[in-house]
Amino acid sequence: MTDSKTREPLLVARNVTRIFGSAYALRDATMALRRHEICGLLGANGAGKSTLSRIVCGHLSPTSGEILFKDAPLAVGSARDALRAGIALVAQETSLAPDMSVLENIFLPRYAMPGRLSFAQLRQRAQAILSELGHDHALPLDMEVRRLSAAQRQLVEIAKALALNAELVIFDEPTASLSPTEVDRLFDIMTRLKDSGKALAFVSHRLEEVFAITDRVTILREGRTVAEGVPTAGLSQNDIIRHMVGRDIGNVYRKAPSTKAAGERPVVLDVVRLSAPPAVRDVSFSVRKGEILGLGGLVGAGRSESAEAIFGLRPRAGGQVFVAGKEIHPKSPIAAIRAGMGMVAEDRRAQNIVPDMTVGENLFLAQMGKHRGLGRGHSLRRKQAGELMARLGLPADRMDANLLHFSGGMQQKVIIARWLLIEPEVLILDEPTKGVDIGTRQVIYELLREVAEKGIAVVVISSDFEELLGICERVVVMSDGYTIADLPASRLNEESLTLLAAPRSSAERNAVFLRDLVARHGGTAFWGLIDGDQFVCLAVAEGKGGVPTGFAAGHVYFAQETAIPAALEERKPGVVTEKDGRSTLLTRMSNRRGHDLGWIGLSLPPGAKLPDHESLADRMAGLITSRQDEEIHA
CATH class of the missing domain: 3.40.50.300 (P-loop containing nucleotide triphosphate hydrolases)
Structure with a gap:
């Protein structure tokens, strides 16, 4: 719960103007950021989003206008001043030191602050932050940043901002190089920051993400604020696009039919x-x-x-x-x-x-x-x-x-x-x-x-x-x-x-489980995603003398193309018997956020002794629980 004081803006920008030469990057722009909220800062390229963000974070000075932070004028002459005030920026173009390590970059702002540094404690803290992001295994702390990919550098930039424990954090296109799974992890972290009383701004061109994570949106067009602090729940994608570009876009993914077959x-x-x-x-x-x-x-x-x-x-x-x-x-x-x-x-x-x-x-x-x-x-x-x-x-x-x-x-x-x-x-x-x-x-x-x-x-x-x-x-x-x-x-x-696209180490855990199933019970075990009348096979294991399903990992099948169409079409936990007498036991998997992780199944030949349904389902559920425990502690 939040009291009335926490609903007051932590930061208010009024009539902010910034001129580069004779060109206006911002014209009387306004924005308010509140604790316990994530505000989307939206606009087309060149609308002024990054310029306004950089002004708030001390990277640029406004030509005119007023910025209040905690009800007092914000006077920051540099990014260091903003960091000391409790304001951090996750920049779209990373601002990392290429010849320094991942660890040194994460805590780079600390070098300019008073007090002694304990590198053992910093290493422990960095490992915890990267674990939260799900990349402690993929970002070695001692590796030079110049050797990282652009997407990995973006993750270091995010970790650097999280290490500051700032009161206000502006995320400028933090998801541009991240997959849906990685975006999901970042959104979990942003939600925890919001719940702890931080104020967050989220700059993004992915409108589906804006609706997934923001409470309000502020929209800029050609340097001016055209919508300020509007609740996201009351908007549609078309509403936002019209504010951003002044017109409807239509279907951006229109595909032109090919005149020749692929082959x-x-x-x-x-x-x-x-x-x-x-x-x-x-x-x-x-x-x-x-x-x-x-x-x-x-x-x-x-x-x-x-x-x-x-x-x-x-x-x-x-x-x-x-x-x-x-x-x-x-x-x-x-x-x-x-x-x-x-x-x-x-x-x-x-x-x-x-x-x-x-x-x-x-x-x-x-x-x-x-x-x-x-x-x-x-x-x-x-x-x-x-x-x-x-x-x-x-x-x-x-x-x-x-x-x-x-x-x-x-x-x-x-x-x-x-x-x-x-x-x-x-x-x-x-x-x-x-x-x-x-x-x-x-x-x-x-x-x-x-x-x-x-x-x-x-x-x-x-x-x-x-x-x-x-x-x-x-x-x-x-x-x-x-x-x-x-x-x-x-x-x-x-x-x-x-x-x-899941890491092979993650998929291998399920594959080991499938091999154990067929070792105990025979038949064919599989893991995949059922979508309508299609089945995406992610892993498969066949026991000796089993009943081939025709599945191969990494392939998609229509249900009627397979040997177990009834099981795939019914899509329900339990045992389903096919016309040829074979039986298939299915159990559904999902993570703690309710996202579909697919189905694990065991298919046995006609007349085979079925394992106890409840005990087998419990073992499959145990696999799901272990996956979720890993996610929680990751």
Whole structure:
């Protein structure tokens, strides 16, 4: 319960204006943040969300306006002042020290504070924070941050903010590189922070997340506040989009029908048993002409590292890569570009943009790598560049402006346009809509569909499973450096994709349980997700002389395609007998938040002695309880 005082705003920003040169980033913006609440701070790219956040956290000074914190004027001249006042920011673009370890970065703000540091205590605290985030095993505390992926660096940024125990925390796009499972863990932590009396602001372009975690929303458009402190429960997605962009967007995931069946299109990119340890162990997939293929998985699955190995950014230890039937061995991006490939890397600031170059210079970087003759080859592409700029809504009269002066969405458009100028046969995009608004996402999706229709093979790596299922024809699922499944998107949903992407260590626990079942009782044991008339097989174990079900891990089946259609169609705990006399016992699994973890089943041949139903169900329930206990203590 909260008293009336806790309902008073902890922070109030009134009429905040910020001018860069002659351009307004904010115009009389307002915002209020309260204890025991999570407020969504929303708006299209360039609306001023990050600018307002950075002003509150001392990274920028306002040109004019007033900010009150705890009913007193907030006078912070630096981020250090804001931290001492109890205000922290989880930045969209990470602000970590690359040559320092994960442990040192988590507690970097402590170095500027008085008092002695106990590294033994800091290590213990850091381990506890990473356990809460579910990544104590994937983020070694002594590893240098420069060796981490962009998604792992984002997790360190979150851990750094949690270590401060601040009264007000602004999360600026913290979920952009996280999978649904990892987002769920973060939301658990945010809810605990809210319940403990913290005030939180949540900046995100994923509207489904806004509805899942926020109590109120404040919406900016072109630097102005157009909705302030509106209860989230009273809004729809269309309401928010209209406030953000001033119009309806419609279905951003519209798929254009292909004129040719998938099997009729030639394979353009073929990856065979790719290995680049430790992140990439055994990865295989193929992409056909005009196809959009998705690579899905959790942080640490090896998706980005696989793309880097394919594109010559990471040395390969084994495997083969073919482009249009010709094996290639790129040892540098230039070699990959000349072999017909393009790649939009995940980290926009560190891997894609040359900060001291203009829009035009950044735009023509890939063309310079591909061009073999004298000069830079710009003249051949200027007309195409102008058409692309217009298509993407980029101001053609600002080609000589510094790219860093543009919003994140505008920067991403320029980066994608850079690769389209070289007309690649294969285009790989790693988190292409990370940190961009719904309107920009729609433009990017339309562009990818047009690119595919022209025959380019497109690979999309994304932590947004809704995005993968919405724009891709097929999804290849990765876990711990291995490809686990290769399935049509139409046969998947977010739940089945999440379960397929689970770490192999987690899946192995269930597989051991299945092997124990068949060792004791014979038959065939399986674990999977039942969705309508489809079954997604996650693991299977067959005993000697068992009754084959035809299941294989990582595949999706219609119920009528299997040997146990009645059990899959009834979808209820207990024993179901098929027409051929075999019997199947099913038990449903779910975690403490009610999320579906699938079904565990045991199928026995006709006439076989059935195990005691209740005792077997209790053993299956024990497996669920142990999983939940691990989640609670993780």
